[in-house]
Amino acid sequence: MSETADVRIRGAGIGLRSQHHQEIIARQPAVPWLEVLSENYYAAGGTALANLEQIRNLYPITLHGVGMSLGSTDPLNFDYLARLKSLADRFEPEWLSDHLAWISVGGEYVHDLLPLPYTQEALDHVVARIDQVQDFLGRRILIENPSTYLSYRDAEMSEWEFVREVAESSDCDILFDVNNAYVNASNHGFAATNYLDALPAARVREIHLAGFAQYDNYLFDTHGERVHPPVWELYQLTIERIGPVPTLIEWDTDIPDLEVLVAEAEKAQTALEAHSCSA
Amino acid sequence: MQRLNQLQRRVREAIMAADADGTEVCAASETVNATHGLSSPEHLRIYRRAVTGTFTRALGQLYPVTMRLLGREFFDGMASRYMRITPSHSPDLAEYGSSFAEFIEGFEPAAGLPYLPDVARLEWAWHSAFSAADETALNIDGLGEVPESDRDRLVFALPASAALLASQYPVHRIWQVNQDEWTGPEEVDLDEGAARLIVWRRGYDMRIDPLQDNEWSLLSDLTGNVPMRVLSNKFPDMATLLPHCVEHGWIAGFQLAESTD
Amino acid sequence: MKETKNLMNAALAGVLALGLGAIADQAAAAKPGFEKCAGVVKSGMNDCGTSLHACAGQATADNNAEEWIYVPAGTCGKIAGSSLKEAAPKES
Numbered sequence: 035m036s037e038t039a040d041v042r043i044r045g046a047g048i049g050l051r052s053q054h055h056q057e058i059i060a061r062q063p064a065v066p067w068l069e070v071l072s073e074n075y076y077a078a079g080g081t082a083l084a085n086l087e088q089i090r091n092l093y094p095i096t097l098h099g100v101g102m103s104l105g106s107t108d109p110l111n112f113d114y115l116a117r118l119k120s121l122a123d124r125f126e127p128e129w130l131s132d133h134l135a136w137i138s139v140g141g142e143y144v145h146d147l148l149p150l151p152y153t154q155e156a157l158d159h160v161v162a163r164i165d166q167v168q169d170f171l172g173r174r175i176l177i178e179n180p181s182t183y184l185s186y187r188d189a190e191m192s193e194w195e196f197v198r199e200v201a202e203s204s205d206c207d208i209l210f211d212v213n214n215a216y217v218n219a220s221n222h223g224f225a226a227t228n229y230l231d232a233l234p235a236a237r238v239r240e241i242h243l244a245g246f247a248q249y250d251n252y253l254f255d256t257h258g259e260r261v262h263p264p265v266w267e268l269y270q271l272t273i274e275r276i277g278p279v280p281t282l283i284e285w286d287t288d289i290p291d292l293e294v295l296v297a298e299a300e301k302a303q304t305a306l307e308a309h310s311c312s313a
Numbered sequence: 314m315q316r317l318n319q320l321q322r323r324v325r326e327a328i329m330a331a332d333a334d335g336t337e338v339c340a341a342s343e344t345v346n347a348t349h350g351l352s353s354p355e356h357l358r359i360y361r362r363a364v365t366g367t368f369t370r371a372l373g374q375l376y377p378v379t380m381r382l383l384g385r386e387f388f389d390g391m392a393s394r395y396m397r398i399t400p401s402h403s404p405d406l407a408e409y410g411s412s413f414a415e416f417i418e419g420f421e422p423a424a425g426l427p428y429l430p431d432v433a434r435l436e437w438a439w440h441s442a443f444s445a446a447d448e449t450a451l452n453i454d455g456l457g458e459v460p461e462s463d464r465d466r467l468v469f470a471l472p473a474s475a476a477l478l479a480s481q482y483p484v485h486r487i488w489q490v491n492q493d494e495w496t497g498p499e500e501v502d503l504d505e506g507a508a509r510l511i512v513w514r515r516g517y518d519m520r521i522d523p524l525q526d527n528e529w530s531l532l533s534d535l536t537g538n539v540p541m542r543v544l545s546n547k548f549p550d551m552a553t554l555l556p557h558c559v560e561h562g563w564i565a566g567f568q569l570a571e572s573t574d
Numbered sequence: 575m576k577e578t579k580n581l582m583n584a585a586l587a588g589v590l591a592l593g594l595g596a597i598a599d600q601a602a603a604a605k606p607g608f609e610k611c612a613g614v615v616k617s618g619m620n621d622c623g624t625s626l627h628a629c630a631g632q633a634t635a636d637n638n639a640e641e642w643i644y645v646p647a648g649t650c651g652k653i654a655g656s657s658l659k660e661a662a663p664k665e666s
Binding site: 073076077078079080081082084100101102103106107111114136137138139140141142143144145146148150151153155156159183184185186187188221222223250251252254 | 314316317318320321322324325328329343344345346348349350351353355356357359360363364367368371400401402403404405406407443444445446447448514517
């Protein structure tokens with residue numbers, strides 16, 4: 035759990051998507067790092083893994099997952115974790131992350147990041163789970179604040195307090211998704227800046243940026259558009275408050291040409307560099 | 314943790330229940346806040362739509378030809394029926410959907426397309442081969458070192474990626490004309506006849522090879538671990554058939570069966 | 575029995591004659607078959623299931639199952655043959 039292990043991940047990277055494998059290998063665009071969605075490389079063999087092998091030789095990577103089901107009341111899935119560990123052993127990511135959410139109960143997976151109630155019971159539970167995961171993987175993980183579309187009546191604390199308490203109590207790091215904070219603030223009616231005041235800056239090692247969709251009565255986290263202006267504003271406030279933390283552009287729906295992703299990352303890079311100079 | 318477990322079960326049931334307005338959604342909505350413009354059930358329905366979308370999108374990626382044959386609307390409707398009665402038991406979506414062909418077989422609205430289940434079987438075989446373990450070609454040097462006295466105990470194996478698939482319809486032709494890059498005529502006559510196929514991967518190249526009768530028989534026997542002694546009695550053309558199958562890459566390994574003497 | 579032995583030895587001699595390393599190259603040229611996805615994954619729907627996972631939400635309609643009355647509207651209209659008539663559901 036070295037504090038200097040992250041030196042290779044700097045600046046604004048992009049999420050690696052299979053559509054772009056060939057182009058990234060051939061053209062090697064100027065992005066400082068790539069984030070890999072772990073579960074898309076759980077195959078035993080084949081093209082995707084072979085591509086990743088090549089790409090890994092060109093860029094530092096991080097692994098980002100959706101399968102840990104950290105908040106679930108089921109037993110931890112150690113088969114899943116063992117596969118994750120072997121993926122990490124093979125590709126040597128700078129770090130691994132997953133979400134503060136649950137995706138399964140009763141052995142059945144819904145494959146969507148469902149929110150936890152922000153209660154002491156859920157807090158104790160998820161902290162114990164993160165402890166177990168970190169012990170098994172032998173390293174500290176990052177947990178991400180998910181976008182949510184419901185809140186529970188029995189909440190005993192706010193979501194930003196919950197995220198902070200989980201990180202402090204389990205001694206894990208934080209992947210702060212600025213877009214998710216913005217979406218949740220709008221959906222549940224709070225000020226997104228509450229997050230900035232609550233997060234322990236030293237634990238925030240990565241930031242996510244993405245585009246949401248505006249529906250009739252709520253914002254929906256599609257990762258299908260450019261980052262929206264108010265999210266860029268919140269991002270600016272975030273790096274002023276927390277520092278020029280490595281930042282990632284995520285895009286998952288209607289995935290555009292690689293240049294679009296690179297241009298979004300350059301925008302974040304400019305913001306990060308402006309901050310570094312003024313600091 | 315009991316309270317949390319109960320809450321999670323109620324929410325999952327609300328999300329996976331067939332009825333968007335049913336008792337499951339009602340029960341779970343008691344735990345959920347209403348907000349400006351959205352009632353408690355409406356908050357849950359956002360997740361119902363998201364989960365349906367995740368499953369149908371995944372099935373569409375695994376079964377792209379099936380989707381193209383049916384059109385997106387029909388496919389999504391069929392896939393959302395399937396996902397409501399077929400739980401996922403793995404965090405890896407690539408393991409989901411193996412029983413889709415069997416489901417389609419019993420799916421009344423698709424009954425007019427009798428070839429559809431076999432197209433879906435072909436697509437599952439394709440998906441499985443695509444992500445199968447990497448493999449090297451048959452070790453011919455090693456084979457040469459097997460003593461002549463042990464040759465009747467040789468058992469050859471197909472590539473780990475390989476699946477054999479028989480259909481009374483020309484599903485490989487249906488598959489072929491429904492690929493994005495296909496530029497020929499899209500018509501297929503089912504009376505072209507049956508298909509016997511091996512779906513497999515050679516290196517990183519995916520292949521569907523139609524098989525002749527004797528090729529099919531031999532490869533089928535190999536999946537049943539039938540030893541050389543038996544095969545040489547059964548196939549009079551073995552002297553050319555075996556090298557022919559090896560040359561194509563359909564045979565990737567061998568071992569010695571336990572001695573029966 | 576001797577015939578079987580001869581046949582077996584002939585078959586293996588044929589395999590050994592193929593020689594090491596020659597198999598993959600020869601097979602590539604051997605037969606057209608149906609080949610795809612040789613490392614190249616196109617954008618769009620069919621990327622061979624290599625991007626099943628994402629942490630973004632998917633939006634769809636939440637129709638009740640009972641309202642499901644669609645008819646196929648894809649390329650299945652181009653598949654013809656006598657067996658379709660037997661399988662076709664009755665017109666209603």
